[in-house]
Amino acid sequence: MVDVTLTRAERIELLQAVADPVRWAVLEELADTTKCVCDIRKRVPVPANLLSYHLKVLRDTGLVTATRRGRWIDYALADDARRLMHAALPGGPAEGPA
Amino acid sequence: MVDVTLTRAERIELLQAVADPVRWAVLEELADTTKCVCDIRKRVPVPANLLSYHLKVLRDTGLVTATRRGRWIDYALADDARRLMHAALPGGPAEGPA
DNA sequence: TGACTGATTCAAGCGTGGTTGATGTGACGC
DNA sequence: GCGTCACATCAACCACGCTTGAATCAGTCA
Numbered sequence: 399m400v401d402v403t404l405t406r407a408e409r410i411e412l413l414q415a416v417a418d419p420v421r422w423a424v425l426e427e428l429a430d431t432t433k434c435v436c437d438i439r440k441r442v443p444v445p446a447n448l449l450s451y452h453l454k455v456l457r458d459t460g461l462v463t464a465t466r467r468g469r470w471i472d473y474a475l476a477d478d479a480r481r482l483m484h485a486a487l488p489g490g491p492a493e494g495p496a
Numbered sequence: 497m498v499d500v501t502l503t504r505a506e507r508i509e510l511l512q513a514v515a516d517p518v519r520w521a522v523l524e525e526l527a528d529t530t531k532c533v534c535d536i537r538k539r540v541p542v543p544a545n546l547l548s549y550h551l552k553v554l555r556d557t558g559l560v561t562a563t564r565r566g567r568w569i570d571y572a573l574a575d576d577a578r579r580l581m582h583a584a585l586p587g588g589p590a591e592g593p594a
Numbered sequence: 595t596g597a598c599t600g601a602t603t604c605a606a607g608c609g610t611g612g613t614t615g616a617t618g619t620g621a622c623g624c
Numbered sequence: 625g626c627g628t629c630a631c632a633t634c635a636a637c638c639a640c641g642c643t644t645g646a647a648t649c650a651g652t653c654a
Contacts, residue, residue: 550612
């Protein structure tokens, strides 16, 4: 697997994406299983358009992926999302779950 | 050592503290060694009062500690700062550098 | 093809975090 | 006690991230 390193600005931007109560909750929900938007919304009760806004931020930073399934769209944590989040923190070389 | 767990709000607040370009840079500078404010400022070139503002945010979230040394004040990464930062990320139990 | 469900986008507005200029505080040397 | 250095605090302001209400889009079905 290509070990793409992030620039400082990318690391900070990624942390800014995570450091929001709604997006943090979404990432927590997706940590163990893929979910569609309506399922996420059951667990993160915010207006639908607000959830869409935050999902877009997470997509744009590459932390989640979206897959259309008919009317529904399934969201999942990106494969390297955990590694990216841990690597984004300051303090020496990237470290995280082994 | 007491393994104090953070609430969700505390975890998010901690990430918000980290997810700022100035504070991120300060934490990066303190990762390997204690530094006084004027040394930090050489590496993170922002106005002195702005640096003070950000250092207060980091102190208030417990990520850094301050020690007066005559006219100078030395800042250091708190002992458990790395663990707290990794633990603050969403996605299952706290994980971080082993 | 219209109605409905699931989801996104848009424009406008607001709250607040970050910045600035000014001021204050503590330590030090004379 | 005063001037200087190192650092912090304050009040005011502003940029922008987040929220809201409205509109739009994609898929499905009768």
